[in-house]
Amino acid sequence: MPLYVALTYTRDVDWTAPEQAGDLQGYEDFAKSAAAVIRGGQALYPTATATTVRVSGGKGGDVVTSDGPYAETKEALTGFYLLECADLDEAVKMSAGLPAAWDGAVEVRPVIQFPA
Numbered sequence: 001m002p003l004y005v006a007l008t009y010t011r012d013v014d015w016t017a018p019e020q021a022g023d024l025q026g027y028e029d030f031a032k033s034a035a036a037v038i039r040g041g042q043a044l045y046p047t048a049t050a051t052t053v054r055v056s057g058g059k060g061g062d063v064v065t066s067d068g069p070y071a072e073t074k075e076a077l078t079g080f081y082l083l084e085c086a087d088l089d090e091a092v093k094m095s096a097g098l099p100a101a102w103d104g105a106v107e108v109r110p111v112i113q114f115p116a
Contacts, residue, residue: 003039003111004083004091008100012076015043026099027079034083034094041081075104082111 013020031038050068055061078100085091088110095106 001084001086003113004085004088005109005111006041006081006083006091006095006098007077007107007109008079008081008098008104009075009107010078010100010104011074012047013078014046015078016045023099030097030099033097034081037083037085037090037094039082039084041079043079044077047076078104 013023015024027043047068052066052068054064054066056064081095081098083091083094085094088108091108095101095108098106100106
């Protein structure tokens, strides 16, 4: 069956903070209800912990890093799920159960599975 990544975009929060416990319950509920199709996933630390990497001049050029995300936005990439679903319709249906879809966005993309 095909794999899909469900990228969650929500307000930029620290999921390890005690005040997020209530919001995390929705994701725990999703994990239980979608366990049959979840093949992986994790929450991400806030964007303030991100490092953006660029190579100036292309391959072999100078490595340039900057703190934080590439662009400031209202919603940030805060996690992902790897879903094994029959098709895009099923992946969308499953992703609609994520709390991020109710107060943010979930981007669903098919995963290219290259031969080992």
